[in-house]
Amino acid sequence: MQHRTIHLDESPIRFDRWRRRLPNWLQRFLPSGGGSHEDHHGKGMFGFSVFLLSESIIFLSFIFTYVALRLNTSNWLPPGVSGPELSKLVIINTVVLLSSSFVIQPAENALKRNQLRKFRRLWLITIAMGIYFLIGLLIEWKNLDFKLTTGLVGSTFYLLTGFHGLHVLAGVVLQIIMLIRSFIPGNYHKTHFGASATTLFWHFVDVVWVFLFSLLYLWRA
Amino acid sequence: MTHDLSEAIANNREPENNWREYFSFSTDHKVIGVQYMVMTFIFFLLGGLLAMIIRAELLTPEANLVDRPLYNGLFTMHGTIMIFLWIIPFNAGLSNYLVPLMIGARDMAFPLLNAISFWILPPAGLLLLSSFLLPNGTAQAGWWSYPPVSLQVPAGQLINGQFIWIVSLVLIGISSIMGAVNFVTTIFWMRSPGMTFFRMPVFVWSVFSAQLLQLINLPSLTGALILLLLDLSFGTQFFKPEGSGDPIIYQHLFWFYSHPAVYIMALPAFGIIAEVLPAFARNPLFGYRSVAIATLGIAGISIFVWVHHMFTSATPGWMRMTFMATSMLVAIPTGVKAFAWTATIWRSKLHLETPMLFAMGGAAMFIFGGVTGVMLAATPFDIHVNNTYFVVGHFHYIVFNTITMAIFAGIYFWFPKITGRMYAEGWGKLHFWLTFIPANITFFSMHPLGLQGMLRRISSYDPQYQGWNVIASLGSFLLGASTLPFIANIVGSWLYGAKAVDNPWHATGLEWTTSSPPPRDNFEEIPIVKRPPYDYGDPKYSFVENSDDDE
Ligand code: HEM
Ligand SMILES: [Cu+2]
Numbered sequence: 001m002q003h004r005t006i007h008l009d010e011s012p013i014r015f016d017r018w019r020r021r022l023p024n025w026l027q028r029f030l031p032s033g034g035g036s037h038e039d040h041h042g043k044g045m046f047g048f049s050v051f052l053l054s055e056s057i058i059f060l061s062f063i064f065t066y067v068a069l070r071l072n073t074s075n076w077l078p079p080g081v082s083g084p085e086l087s088k089l090v091i092i093n094t095v096v097l098l099s100s101s102f103v104i105q106p107a108e109n110a111l112k113r114n115q116l117r118k119f120r121r122l123w124l125i126t127i128a129m130g131i132y133f134l135i136g137l138l139i140e141w142k143n144l145d146f147k148l149t150t151g152l153v154g155s156t157f158y159l160l161t162g163f164h165g166l167h168v169l170a171g172v173v174l175q176i177i178m179l180i181r182s183f184i185p186g187n188y189h190k191t192h193f194g195a196s197a198t199t200l201f202w203h204f205v206d207v208v209w210v211f212l213f214s215l216l217y218l219w220r221a
Numbered sequence: 222m223t224h225d226l227s228e229a230i231a232n233n234r235e236p237e238n239n240w241r242e243y244f245s246f247s248t249d250h251k252v253i254g255v256q257y258m259v260m261t262f263i264f265f266l267l268g269g270l271l272a273m274i275i276r277a278e279l280l281t282p283e284a285n286l287v288d289r290p291l292y293n294g295l296f297t298m299h300g301t302i303m304i305f306l307w308i309i310p311f312n313a314g315l316s317n318y319l320v321p322l323m324i325g326a327r328d329m330a331f332p333l334l335n336a337i338s339f340w341i342l343p344p345a346g347l348l349l350l351s352s353f354l355l356p357n358g359t360a361q362a363g364w365w366s367y368p369p370v371s372l373q374v375p376a377g378q379l380i381n382g383q384f385i386w387i388v389s390l391v392l393i394g395i396s397s398i399m400g401a402v403n404f405v406t407t408i409f410w411m412r413s414p415g416m417t418f419f420r421m422p423v424f425v426w427s428v429f430s431a432q433l434l435q436l437i438n439l440p441s442l443t444g445a446l447i448l449l450l451l452d453l454s455f456g457t458q459f460f461k462p463e464g465s466g467d468p469i470i471y472q473h474l475f476w477f478y479s480h481p482a483v484y485i486m487a488l489p490a491f492g493i494i495a496e497v498l499p500a501f502a503r504n505p506l507f508g509y510r511s512v513a514i515a516t517l518g519i520a521g522i523s524i525f526v527w528v529h530h531m532f533t534s535a536t537p538g539w540m541r542m543t544f545m546a547t548s549m550l551v552a553i554p555t556g557v558k559a560f561a562w563t564a565t566i567w568r569s570k571l572h573l574e575t576p577m578l579f580a581m582g583g584a585a586m587f588i589f590g591g592v593t594g595v596m597l598a599a600t601p602f603d604i605h606v607n608n609t610y611f612v613v614g615h616f617h618y619i620v621f622n623t624i625t626m627a628i629f630a631g632i633y634f635w636f637p638k639i640t641g642r643m644y645a646e647g648w649g650k651l652h653f654w655l656t657f658i659p660a661n662i663t664f665f666s667m668h669p670l671g672l673q674g675m676l677r678r679i680s681s682y683d684p685q686y687q688g689w690n691v692i693a694s695l696g697s698f699l700l701g702a703s704t705l706p707f708i709a710n711i712v713g714s715w716l717y718g719a720k721a722v723d724n725p726w727h728a729t730g731l732e733w734t735t736s737s738p739p740p741r742d743n744f745e746e747i748p749i750v751k752r753p754p755y756d757y758g759d760p761k762y763s764f765v766e767n768s769d770d771d772e
Contacts, residue, residue, distance in 0.1 A: 042410070043330055043406060043410045046406050046409060046410060047330060047331060047402050047403070047405075047406040050401075050402050050405050050406060050436060051398070051402045053436055053437070054398050054401070054402070054436050054437075054439070054440045055440070057437060057438070057439075057440035057441055057444075058440040058441075058443055058444045058447075060441075061440065061441045061444030061445065061474050061477075062444055062448075064470075064473075064474070065444075065448060065459060065470050065474070068467065068470055069459070069466065069467060069470070072467065073465050075465075148451075148455065148456065148457060149455075149456035149457065149458075151458070151464065151465070152458060152459070152464070152465060152466060154457075155451070155457035155458055155459055155466075156459075159448070159451070159457070159459075
């Protein structure tokens with residue numbers, strides 16, 4: 001039996017002082033300085049936010065490529081190509097995607113308050129909206145007069161929308177998994193972290209779309 | 222012997238780790254750490270072997286040992302392996318082992334994710350190596366894979382060396398990002414009570430800073446590689462000049478990661494040095510807080526200097542000036558570190574055991590490599606020696622003479638903790654001198670070669686360069702041989718070495734307060750920390766109670 005106490009001095013435990021000066025919402029993402037090992041939800045959300053930071057850098061590197069190429073290319077649109085149009089399809093798609101953020105958030109809140117039925121109803125609507133967006137994207141791709149290999153406009157357009165579309169798809173898959181999980185008895189706790197993370201991811205995907213939408217459709221040369 | 226046994230029973234130690242555990246999908250951060258370290262060391266040996274073939278080719282001015290495509294493949298794979306399969310993942314392994322112990326946690330924040338991060342690497346590494354078997358061989362465009370060179374692959378082959386190179390690097394990148402999420406979360410959330418930021422050992426600060434860089438900068442490389450893959454195999458033209466694409470964009474995305482990557486490699490090495498020097502000088506680390514802040518500062522500045530790798534890439538003048546200035550700024554926090562190291566060992570009684578030799582050797586070599594780095598950051602000088610052996614000499618002083626030596630310091634330092642056994646001191650010292658002298662012979666020679674104008678990445682050269690080349694090659698063969706006593710020592714000591722006590726160095730980190738090797742959950746009780754990290758020499762904190770552990 002070897003007891004391993006750490007040599008103590010008289011000073012009281014000092015938690016990192018700066019933490020107390022942070023706004024409430026930020027504190028939610030930060031540990032209280034010891035003893036927080038069991039806070040799986042907070043830990044998980046912190047890790048997931050950090051991961052999203054990384055994801056946003058990939059998007060930024062693609063956006064940087066797009067902007068740099070577009071600024072330096074004189075014949076951005078090859079002959080016979082009119083470029084991505086701000087069509088009704090695109091607008092409706094955008095409205096659907098962005099408003100889904102306002103559906104998923106109440107769903108998550110409902111789950112926090114243990115209102116499972118409400119959660120499932122709103123969650124299902126979000127899933128439908130996500131799938132609607134994906135189908136819209138495919139239709140748009142089909143109607144475009146350029147392909148991936150048509151000059152830089154094609155390369156960048158399919159890259160940005162495709163990479164974002166993959167994220168929407170991932171979000172929808174996550175949502176479906178969480179929905180199924182919510183039917184497994186006793187699994188509520190796990191679902192809760194997963195649902196919060198999925199919600200955050202979905203907001204992220206939406207915010208990214210705001211940028212992509214402005215760059216791809218509103219930037220007229 | 223009986224003493225050891227009774228002691229082990231008395232201390233209620235777990236039975237020795239079963240070797241099979243190291244081949245299993247374990248979620249214990251200590252097992253994962255060892256898995257990382259052993260696997261990356263194997264890649265280190267492989268990368269070293271490739272280097273020796275390169276140096277053998279360069280013994281004579283003519284290209285007579287390997288043909289040109291193979292030579293290209295050799296230096297490409299050498300660089301790729303050393304950076305992406307040796308230093309970076311080795312650091313991840315050592316950090317995996319140490320960080321939870323050092324901050325008083327029972328494991329990493331996400332143990333399952335941790336195991337997955339590791340298990341991505343062996344297949345990715347094997348995939349990379351498998352490209353040697355392809356009809357057209359491995360990737361040939363160097364570890365940076367600049368387009369348009371990297372896009373010049375024989376037409377009509379979907380699976381080629383370059384393709385495989387990209388895919389394995391993306392996989393390695395995914396592993397690193399998952400690891401970075403885990404490390405940053407662990408250091409934020411898993412600290413034991415009282416372990417404030419300014420009570421964390423500098424090694425933990427280093428890991429934290431390096432992993433932040435992984436999070437923020439690595440995705441840029443991943444992005445670049447995705448674009449390169451699309452260009453290579455799917456007919457896009459992001460980087461193809463003939464399709465009005467722009468290869469320079471690749472360079473920006475690449476160096477936005479790969480400059481900070483040098484600090485992802487270097488910071489944990491500096492962290493090791495900061496742990497070893499105080500322990501063997503019996504002095505507190507001088508200016509602990511400044512060193513901690515300097516660590517974060519180096520990481521911060523390193524995000525804004527990448528263009529110094531592109532001074533000769535048709536970079537406009539204003540950009541050259543700006544990035545020359547930011548690059549020079551790194552000298553300030555780096556100077557803080559070097560000063561703190563010196564002040565720590567100043568006028569103290571040094572205990573020159575193997576870890577200390579390697580740490581001091583590494584620190585000294587860093588001064589040299591840092592100076593040539595600042596020289597290179599001066600645009601006019603860089604334009605002169607860019608792409609010559611001077612650059613090769615510079616970064617090998619850093620990546621081998623500093624970082625790899627520091628890694629050896631770390632291996633010897635924590636060997637007793639990890640294995641529960643002592644290494645053989647005599648063999649360790651032999652290893653040090655067999656490394657230190659040849660390493661300087663090899664990499665010093667590259668500086669005059671570069672100043673005289675010898676280009677890098679060539680297999681034949683003008684006969685005037687032969688003298689220094691022969692010296693460099695002979696040095697490198699000795700350097701290769703120096704790993705033999707190391708391997709003998711490590712393997713032999715792991716199997717038959719004397720049992721180690723919990724804290725053979727009388728060091729102050731939390732990792733030394735638990736048994737060697739630590740039990741599955743690291744600590745019997747989560748320690749409560751109420752003291753600064755490097756309280757050597759302060760009688761109030763000395764480890765008197767533990768003194769019955771040794772001898
Ligand atoms: C701290 C650790 C360092 C490491 C690991 C490191 C590593 C490297 C590597 C690997 C390269 C070669 C890249 C390539 O072209 O393949 C390089 C080049 C370079 N390094 Fe360092 N370096 C370090 C420190 C510094 C410092 C402190 C400076 C300047 C303040 C610096 C300035 C440069 C410059 C300007 C080049 C480009 C030279 C050229 O291509 O012409 N380095 N370094
Ligand atoms: Cu650099």
